[in-house]
Amino acid sequence: MPKRRAGVCLSIFFLGGVVVSAAQSESGLNFSWSRYTLRNGLEVVLSEDNTLPLVTVVLAYQAGSIREEAGKTGLALLLENMMFMGSLNVGPMQHIGYVNRVGGEPNAATKEDIAYYYQTVPANHLALALWLESDRMKALEIDAAKAERAKQFLLDEIVQRKAAEPYQESLQEFDRLLYPDFAHGHAVLGREEDILRLGVEDVREFYETYYVPNNAALVIVGDFDTAAAKELVEKYFASIAPGKQVPVFLPPRPPEKKPVVASFKDALVPAPGFHMGYRVAPPFSRDHYALAVIDYLLFKGKSARLQRKLVRREGLALYVTGGLEKRKDVGVMKIFAMNNNETMVEMCQKSIVSEINKLRMNDVSSADLARAKSLFRRDFVLRFASPIDRAMSLAEMVFSLPGLDVLPDLLPKYMRISPYEIRMAANRYLIPESSVILNVTLK
Amino acid sequence: MKKKLWVCAWLLLSLGAASAQQERFRKSPPIPDPLPQLELPAVESTSLMNGLTLAVVSRPDQPFISLELIIMAGESRSPQNLPGLASFTAEMLSRGTPLVSATELEDRIDAVGGDFGTTITPDFCRFSLRFLDGYLEQALETLSLMLLQSNFSDREIVALKRTQFYDLKQKQRDPEFVGRRQLLRLLFKGHPYGRSFFNEDVFKSITRKDVQAFYDAYYRPNNALIVLAGNLDMAVAMKRVSHFLNTWPRREVEPPVLTVPAPNAEERYCLVDLPRAQAATLVIGNVILPQVESDRFPLAVLNQIIGGTPFSRLFMNLREAKAYAYSAFSRLEFFRSCGFYELSAAVIPSAASSSVREIMGELERINRNKVSNFELEQAKSYLIGHFPLQVGHLDQLSRRLSEILAFSLGDAEWARFNDNISLVDADRIFEAAQRYFLLKPVVVIVGDKNTLLEYLRDIDRLEVYDLKGVLLYTRIKGVEG
Numbered sequence: 001m002p003k004r005r006a007g008v009c010l011s012i013f014f015l016g017g018v019v020v021s022a023a024q025s026e027s028g029l030n031f032s033w034s035r036y037t038l039r040n041g042l043e044v045v046l047s048e049d050n051t052l053p054l055v056t057v058v059l060a061y062q063a064g065s066i067r068e069e070a071g072k073t074g075l076a077l078l079l080e081n082m083m084f085m086g087s088l089n090v091g092p093m094q095h096i097g098y099v100n101r102v103g104g105e106p107n108a109a110t111k112e113d114i115a116y117y118y119q120t121v122p123a124n125h126l127a128l129a130l131w132l133e134s135d136r137m138k139a140l141e142i143d144a145a146k147a148e149r150a151k152q153f154l155l156d157e158i159v160q161r162k163a164a165e166p167y168q169e170s171l172q173e174f175d176r177l178l179y180p181d182f183a184h185g186h187a188v189l190g191r192e193e194d195i196l197r198l199g200v201e202d203v204r205e206f207y208e209t210y211y212v213p214n215n216a217a218l219v220i221v222g223d224f225d226t227a228a229a230k231e232l233v234e235k236y237f238a239s240i241a242p243g244k245q246v247p248v249f250l251p252p253r254p255p256e257k258k259p260v261v262a263s264f265k266d267a268l269v270p271a272p273g274f275h276m277g278y279r280v281a282p283p284f285s286r287d288h289y290a291l292a293v294i295d296y297l298l299f300k301g302k303s304a305r306l307q308r309k310l311v312r313r314e315g316l317a318l319y320v321t322g323g324l325e326k327r328k329d330v331g332v333m334k335i336f337a338m339n340n341n342e343t344m345v346e347m348c349q350k351s352i353v354s355e356i357n358k359l360r361m362n363d364v365s366s367a368d369l370a371r372a373k374s375l376f377r378r379d380f381v382l383r384f385a386s387p388i389d390r391a392m393s394l395a396e397m398v399f400s401l402p403g404l405d406v407l408p409d410l411l412p413k414y415m416r417i418s419p420y421e422i423r424m425a426a427n428r429y430l431i432p433e434s435s436v437i438l439n440v441t442l443k
Numbered sequence: 444m445k446k447k448l449w450v451c452a453w454l455l456l457s458l459g460a461a462s463a464q465q466e467r468f469r470k471s472p473p474i475p476d477p478l479p480q481l482e483l484p485a486v487e488s489t490s491l492m493n494g495l496t497l498a499v500v501s502r503p504d505q506p507f508i509s510l511e512l513i514i515m516a517g518e519s520r521s522p523q524n525l526p527g528l529a530s531f532t533a534e535m536l537s538r539g540t541p542l543v544s545a546t547e548l549e550d551r552i553d554a555v556g557g558d559f560g561t562t563i564t565p566d567f568c569r570f571s572l573r574f575l576d577g578y579l580e581q582a583l584e585t586l587s588l589m590l591l592q593s594n595f596s597d598r599e600i601v602a603l604k605r606t607q608f609y610d611l612k613q614k615q616r617d618p619e620f621v622g623r624r625q626l627l628r629l630l631f632k633g634h635p636y637g638r639s640f641f642n643e644d645v646f647k648s649i650t651r652k653d654v655q656a657f658y659d660a661y662y663r664p665n666n667a668l669i670v671l672a673g674n675l676d677m678a679v680a681m682k683r684v685s686h687f688l689n690t691w692p693r694r695e696v697e698p699p700v701l702t703v704p705a706p707n708a709e710e711r712y713c714l715v716d717l718p719r720a721q722a723a724t725l726v727i728g729n730v731i732l733p734q735v736e737s738d739r740f741p742l743a744v745l746n747q748i749i750g751g752t753p754f755s756r757l758f759m760n761l762r763e764a765k766a767y768a769y770s771a772f773s774r775l776e777f778f779r780s781c782g783f784y785e786l787s788a789a790v791i792p793s794a795a796s797s798s799v800r801e802i803m804g805e806l807e808r809i810n811r812n813k814v815s816n817f818e819l820e821q822a823k824s825y826l827i828g829h830f831p832l833q834v835g836h837l838d839q840l841s842r843r844l845s846e847i848l849a850f851s852l853g854d855a856e857w858a859r860f861n862d863n864i865s866l867v868d869a870d871r872i873f874e875a876a877q878r879y880f881l882l883k884p885v886v887v888i889v890g891d892k893n894t895l896l897e898y899l900r901d902i903d904r905l906e907v908y909d910l911k912g913v914l915l916y917t918r919i920k921g922v923e924g
Contacts, residue, residue: 030506051504052831053479089470093753093763098472100752101821103828120835122828127473135469156769163721164616223479239466268719302549302559312602318609371553378556378575381506386835 028381028411033394034226035404040242041214044233045394045404047221049387055222056387057129058118059137060395063210064111065188066249066328074154074190075198075206080110081150082203083117088139092146095132102128110188113328114399120388123223127232134236137216140207147200154195161189167273167336167440170264174275174438177260178334181252184327212243217398221391251329255279259432263439271318273338274345275438276352280333280429283326284402290425291333293417295324296372297364298355299335300379303371305355310337316348329401333430345439359426363419373415380411481831483858486844487677491685493693494665498848499680500672502837508579508673509837511845512570512586515668516661519565519635519699525653526638527645531607532657533561533568538599540592545599551585554578565636566699566779567849573838576674579683587687590662595654604646611643615910618717619787622726622889625715628912629885630730630783634704642911664688666696668848672841701780706730711885712799713906714899716892716915722769723795723895727802728785729884731775736855740863741875742775747822748814748872749773749805750786754821756805757786765801767794779850784880792890795898799886806884809876813869827861 033047065076086092099106104121117136119129161168172187179185218237220229281287298306299322310317322335335352339345364372383393397404488498514533521528537559539545552559555578562569574582614620624640631637671680706729734742750757750773761768771788786806790798814822834840847856855863888895892907896918899905905918 028506030504051502052835053481054831054835088465096752097754100754101824102475103825103830103832105829105832120832122831123479124476125828128475131469131473138469139465159721160769163719235468301553303546303553308546367550367554371550374556374575375553378507378558381575385506385837388835 026412026415027408028377029384029408031384031390033404035398038213038233038238040238040240041212042237042240043217043398044230044237045217045219045398046224046226046229047219047390047394048224048226049221049390050223053123053223054120054387055123055126055129055220055224056118056120056391057126057133058116058219058221058388058391058395059133059216060117060219060399061115061211061216062113062246062249062399063115063206063215064113064328065186065190066112066183067206067210067247068183068186068190070182071194072198072202073186074195075202076115077110077188077190078147078150078154078195078198079203079206079211080108080115081153082142082146082207083108083136083140085146085150086141087136088141090132090135095136098128098132104129112184112188114396116392116395118388118392120222126220126222126224126229127236130232130236133218134240137211137213137237138240140211142200142204142207144200147198147203150203151195151198154190155192158189158192158195166266166269167275167338170266170269170438170440171275171336173262173264174277174334174436177262177438178277178279178332178436179327179330180255180279183249184252184330208243210243210246212246213237213240214242215246217395219391219395219398221387221394249328251282257433260436261439262437263441265441265443267442269440269442271338271340272342272345272442273336273440274349275436275440276335276337276349277436278333278430279434279436280324280331281425282329282331282401284400284406285331287421287425287428288331289413290417290421291324291331291429292414293369293372293376294359294422294426294430295333296376297359297368297422299323301371301375303368306335306352309355310348310351314351316344316351320348342439342441349437356426356430359422360430362423364422366419369417369419369422373417376414377411380414478827481861483834484672484840486857488848489677489681491664491681491689493689493691494663495684495688495691496668496848497677497680497684498668498670498844499675499677500670500840500844501674501676502672502840503674505673505837506576507573507837508576508582508671508675509841510572510574510582510586511670511841512572512590513668513845513849514568514570514662515566515666515849516657516696517564517566517568518639519701520661521638521657522653523638525645525649526641527607528649528653528657529568530561530563531603531646531649532654532662533563533570534603534607535595535599535654536561536570536589536593538603539594539596540588541594542592543588548585548589551581555581555585557582557585563639564778565639569842569845571838571842579675579679583683583687587691590688591691593658595651595658597651600649600651600654604649607646608643615643615717618720618722618724618789618889619726621715621717621910622724622787622887623785625713625889625908625912626726626728626785626885626887627783629711629713629887630707630728631704635699635701636704636778636780644911661696663694663696664691665693668845670841670845670848672837672844699779703733703781704730706732706881707885708881708883710883710904711906712899712902712904713885713887713908714892714895715887715889715908715910715912717889717910718891718893720890722789723792723798723888723890723898724787724789725795725798725802726785726787726887726889727799727806727884728783729881731777731782731784731879733781734879736852737863738875738879739777739856741867741871742879743826744819744822744864744867745809745814745872745875745880746773746775746784747825748818749809751822752825756808757788757802760801760805761788761790761798765794765797767791767798767801771802777850784884786884792894793898795888795890795895796901799888803886806880806882810880810882813873816869819867819869819872823864823867826864830860
């Protein structure tokens, strides 16, 4: 493989924007991008990739569930449904129709912090994707009938998810205990009783507050000419009026440091189990990078320590999963295990604590660390491997705390983590005082 | 002065009106640029001395290498009394050698940033290994250990039985999986393909001897192919693959004898009980008889029109017009000797019976009337535009190529795919529908029988099955109790 210069090769300002070209070997990124902001506040990121004649357009809004007020949960996801029900020039379901007819794939995803709207289309239809997204950003048609239909879709989804994911309800309860406040701790899916109460005015207010250019990022990745794409972006988005100042989202106060143990009865789950979690360092803070490597040591790949220990070696769990999770400015580490019986639940928890204590007491071996880093590198690189993955990841980075410009420096930060830093991070965060346990019992 | 004020007022009013009106370009979709030329990467292929086929796609821009190994022996090669043996043998491959334990093999895969998985079809087993660029040597070494030195230890066989049993139990929570399995069990009953659609009990009787025998018979280089895609070329691939796999001994493998199953020819309604399921999942289909190569393209367009996307007939009818369904789609799948079509939908239980009627109606409609030009062009446009998306990921690219090579489909499904779709017209679709989309499909409904039986009372003859596929009873209309 040819050696390339490490780090950021070039970073120049042009037309009020930034061009970043990252060298692959260290940064894990073999592409460049340019970034600029329209006068109405819309962040724009463009990244050419001429491998195939495709282009992905992602429009991301900082409009996830953390923006919902108590009593109005489900609103963010409800609005996602409504975004496909028509805007001033695009009829109901036509957005999907326009994209499908040319062979493209449209979709949307609402997470705790961001709502993403995205489509990959043949490269000659870039203007179509921009036309569609700009129309629903500028003039979504919101009325009571549509709101009611969207509510019904959401309620149906809740019923289906409950049936398909038996530990869903206990997980929601666990999140309420683990996260420090209502904004972070409630589920994107929302509560049935809140959804039933939502009115068309709630939807309109949420849309007018958060679905505005000054709260959004437009990312285009694929086979296009940057100058021509800029013209199209200008044409479709520059004249959309900015919204009012988007309410500032304040980070929550850290919760009191004390262990929490609770239980949740659920007669419909197939076996007893438990959720276990730790309140850890915020994303991109000093200890976050070491915690991410711990995530890989414990949970990821075929060599994941907890899977091997609990399921295969000790037979204490039927299933175990977990990982580092972030919701905007809050980080947690979560573990879920399903056990044969309640004695196994207790033994399993002790076994997890003993495995974590190993991380606190001893340095991980160089072979284990190298393996965890290889897996991390794989997943990091995968996040940018296709136009759609790259566009989504770039959009996420635009809204991250350190911002998109730090992207070329990220992978090296994880790759430089030492056994000592892992031990220190485990000692600071994976401790009883930061832990929350929710036991799920059958009766 | 007065005139100036008047002009100012007029200007303000005009600006206000302009801002209230939208720009003209927003009113209708933009005219697209010409369709860009799709240039697919070149595929080079060769055979090693021992008969192993090797194909390489050079993609120097990729940070990964994707490897697909196909053994041309799927579930149809499992003995009649041991369904599931092909799947079990494939899974055993990564369970250790005399010198390298299963755990060490996993460590080796993780160390190269690898992902390893197996897929078993009625015709072949596929092993997929994707790893970070720069680790070709290590990845091939690990693959060769698995492929050439697996010892199928009794301890690992017991462990795998437990895992497979649990995995299949988990899959049975998915009504679509349950419905498709039941449909294919019924369509391929008595045919070797029917062995692919087993339940979790089959693993109990598999022994080490069975696994070894299956391996010895079919895991041969002259019965296998490898596709490598990523930052490498044929010279490098050939050298490294030969280095690790040239000791793999060749042995003649009996070609499969696959008859064509008779399609279902009479009305058949089946309910599979999935307790606590919220929706009714409908899976309706029939065998597609063997086709000439050129018929695959009108069939693809036909499938697109019926249920390929949310803008196809099924979705528009069942979800948008009738509001019965959460989703409604169709698909085609081709095996070596035949194929099947499947129309499926997840619907509200009270609309199960009406939804079946609507789906049957759509099937009749496509057999009775030629498709409109608008639908035809829309479907073709989708398939042509969508093709690059299907090979956008390196894994997708290597997987598709491996299947093309396994079924000897040639360039028609690769570089000439778009041209072949362009040539499809309404007459060819009509002919394909009449020839292959046979009426009288098997209808499978999956859901909670305590809820659904009431909603299906207008069906004359309903076979009721449990989750394992055991027939519980047959309900005849008018003969209750």
